[in-house]
Amino acid sequence: MRVFVTGASGFVGSAVVRELMGAGHEVVGLARSDNSAAALRAAGAQVHRGDLDDLDSLRRGAEAADGVIHTAFKHDFSNIAASGVIDLHAIEAMGSVLEGTGKPFVTTSAFLVERGVFGTEEDAAHPDSVAPFRVASEEATLALADRGVRASVVRLPPSVHGRDDGAFVPKLIDIARDKGVSATIDAGTNHWPAVHRLDAARLYRLALEKADAGTRVHAIDDEGVPFHAIATAIGQGLGVPVVQVAGAEAAAHFGWFAHFIALDLRASSTLTRQRLSWKPEQPDLLADLAEGHYFEEGRRSIL
Structure with a gap:
């Protein structure tokens, strides 16, 4: 299958590209820079120049493919609502040329269930x-199912972890490194779902x-x-104490990231495993932290 992949040089997208090619698919990756294009060619993929704001380019890429995987997203936390609008327009543009074809279109989402609910695929x-x-x-993605597109959505958890992760865990x-302590908000009884990027990549292919x-x-x-x-695993990895920060002091300690640290999410993948015969094989989050690569000197988050 000839697959058009957006975000093909990103943390998740680059793993998806390798997974697809390993399974015998032909990959065409969207690249908005020379560096991204070079990375795609080095991986053995073809290059389609453009970005999420170039809707004509997205349409051309999707129209020429047998299937589309959309992993790109502009993570501009200073105006995240605008990033959501850009994503919506990109999905609408690619979906418009897939209507009536029966081709697969896999997009990316977050955990959009009601707060405090143990989320399922339903x-x-x-x-x-x-x-x-x-x-x-x-x-918008799921609505395409009524217009002749085999559309599905992959919901990613807050932590998609693994080597080269530059997001939430880093x-x-x-x-913790800057403050000299690894902190929780209050007792830290909230939860984060997680998945290894290589397991996530295999799931995109199966979808x-x-x-x-x-x-x-x-x-x-x-x-x-x-x-x-x-927080305990991070404290052990850095050799710093683990402390509790009161909720009223969370913003002062964590800055803008306090909102994400306070997330309390729990979710199931039971139906996904049954429907797609998917079983995670990589280390879980705490085991990945215990391997030590997250604490290598010079490694920083891009957020």
Whole structure:
């Protein structure tokens, strides 16, 4: 299958590219820079120049493919609502040229279930989710199932971990290193679901190959790791104390990242495992932290 992949040089997307090629698929990756294009060629993929703002380029890439995997997202936390609108327009553009073809279209979402709910694949996107800016994109993807597209959504957890991770876990480590302590908010009894990037990449491939139209796919290995266990692992990795920060002081200690540290999410992937015969094989989050690569000198978060 000739597969058009957006975000193909990113942390998740680059693993998806390798997974697809390892399974015998032909990959065409979207590249907005010379560096991204070079990385794709080095991986053995073809290059399609453009970005999420170039809707004509997205349409051309999708139209020429047998299937599409959309992993790109502009993580501009200074205006995240605008990033959600860009994502929605990108999905609408690619979906418009896939209508009536029966081709697979796999997009990326977050955990959009109602806060405090143990989320399953059957839970529709909820405006009170932790990422309301992605609700419209998920709904637009699933609506394509009624227009002749085998559309599905992969919901990623807060921590997609593994070597070269530059997001949430490295941000926690950066804060702990800078403050000299690894902290939780209050007792840290909240939870983070997690998945290894290589297990997530394999799930994208399985969704492309087998997911039914209009389904949600949960990329979940750890259903919910207690945050105090994550903080403890970071404290051990850095050799710093683990402390509790009162909720009223969280913003002063963690800055803008306090919102994410306070997330309390638990979710299941039972239906995903049954439907797609997916079983995570890589280390879980705490085992990945114990391997030590997150604490290598010079490693920092890009957030």
